[in-house]
Amino acid sequence: MNDIAIRVDHLGKQYRIGAQIDRYRTLRDSLVEWIKLPSRLLREGLTYNKETIWALRNVSFEVRKGEVLGVIGRNGAGKSTLLKILSRVTEPTEGYAEIHGRVGSLLEVGTGFHPELTGRENIYLNGAILGMKRNEINQKFDEIVDFSGVEKFIDTPVKRYSSGMYLRLAFAVAAHMEPEILVVDEVLAVGDAEFQRKCLGKMSAVASEGRTVLFVSHNMSAILRLTEETLVLEQGQLLIRAPSMEAVDFYLNSGLSQSGQRQWRTEEIPADSAPFVPIAIRIRNQQGEVVETVRSVEPFTIEVEYGLTAPVTGLRLGIYLLTAHGEPIFTSFDTDNPQIYEDYTIRSAGRYLSRCRMPADFLNEGRYLIGLNASSYRVRRYFQENHAMSFTVDGTGAPGKQWQETRLGPVRPRLAWEIKETLQ
């Protein structure tokens, strides 16, 4: 009849902000409300909307059958909300969406996995949760086990699995769903490089089979590799829809802060990051000015400002440096140094500044992304944002600048070369 898989029309989702922090009302609050109910009903239209936020607003687009569409945007831009609506987890507040075909969603792998159950049992349970029929699971069982690479432990409770094994098994089940429309969120952000390669491989296989895929990721190279077109979301609005190359460039160049500083608005901070509260991340040049562009030949500083609402033990604040296409260059934590690690076993509540000095003659010219992570090793990850901000490195005066060519690679070190003429 038609070849549209998904049609989204002026879709919007409103959340109550209060519900995020102060998670539930008590009976007492509500009793008081009931007493006030008659008057509240009269005023509701005026005051009710005050403490709400539109996580998504006025978003319209269409996806044709067999199309692989990417979705990018910062944390809190509305990507996850969009996927949650499309996979029927939550209802839109306004607008509508039309979906033609069975939807499978990979919002998080391992949903419904029970630690006490064995790998085999969890495959069946998880498969059923993902909407697979028992016959379907029976048929694909060997394939799933094979893909996960945990055949030796298939009758072991998954609580004894390493996190990698757990993840591989969970993804294996999810990857063997065969819905007409697949909705994927950030599956690739976890796991080791080998696993990520496997996931990407499976994703491109799915895409080439002609199924419709909606793919949310922070991994720009994955977006570029897998998708033809990409949506860029910002603060709940659809900024552009363009061929992926163009969309990624747009996102990297204008979607992110240009000022050399990124400040977090309250609504951008997930409720579960407490007691960690990110405030800002900045780039400062040698003179201490906040700048968007640093010179390759000068040292600069990456500075993270944050608050702790309660004392935290073993906190480590880290940055990831990534290329513009999202490939990691390095990871570094503020307590990498054993002495600092000893001195800051417990950080009391308060406001902090963690500074990292980057050496001169280190980065090549180009655009870079900084990711932020705050965690206590093996205890909890408080906060993570893979693309907190971006900045530019200017190559003037860098080694080899006498030639006008582009140099490959993210680093451009000034190395000590010598040339000797040797006697034959």
Next chain:
Amino acid sequence: MSQTALSLKQKDELTLLRPSRGWSTLNLGDLWVYRELIYFLTWRDIKVRYKQTILGAAWAIIQPLVNMVVLTIIFGNLAKMSTEGIPRPIFTFTALLPWGLFSKALSDAGRSVLSSRSMITKIYFPRLIIPLSSVLGGVVDFVIQFFIMIAMMLYYQIMPTSAIWTLPFFILLALFTALGFGLWLSALNVLYRDVGYILPFLTQIWLLVTPVAYSAKEVPIKWQLIYALNPMVGVVEGFRWALLGTQNAPGPVLGISALISVVILVTGMYYFRRMERTFADMV
């Protein structure tokens, strides 16, 4: 091109996502499509329940037996209430059987939505499945306990009455009642975490207003109709009547119990359906 043709051949399921207003339909057909999930979740609950316990499934037997001993001692030796001439242990156990099924189903169902929050916020399936499968999870314990019941009847040489065929009806009545209240409580629990604290008291008080440790005859006639508003009165008395042949043949009392149970179940389902659209945002 061929792939497009292929996918068009499959029936083009259309799902419309839009804000819903007012009351929703029950949409029980959706429940049927997901029937295997009901099975797997029930199976998971049963499978997980006694893992990493020393005694395992023996707990299903120990709990009612200990209850029986305690209630027999207190109500028999201290309060000396009548048992209509039936040995007190089996008189109590016959009531503990449906009571155990009901109270476990009720408290599991009441907490079910909240404890499944990780699933609810990640994936779609008919939410009704959650309280439903936690109610069904207690049935296996019930079956195990039923064998104890048979053993006790052999020991006391009590023949079941010819009305034993009515038992499934009473079992269903207990399950429906538990599901009905479970639906209300689980949906309320999303709004008010108070429900989690109320549940233990609720089952405790409910046990006292159900003729488990005593006979319903102890309740004065003029209160009988009000007493029957508790559907578990009909269930427990029905069990005793069908298995032990007590005199309280189900009459108007049972009719009221059944009616209340159905009303709670139907309103519970509608209330649950009404509330479920906000579950993912609120749990």
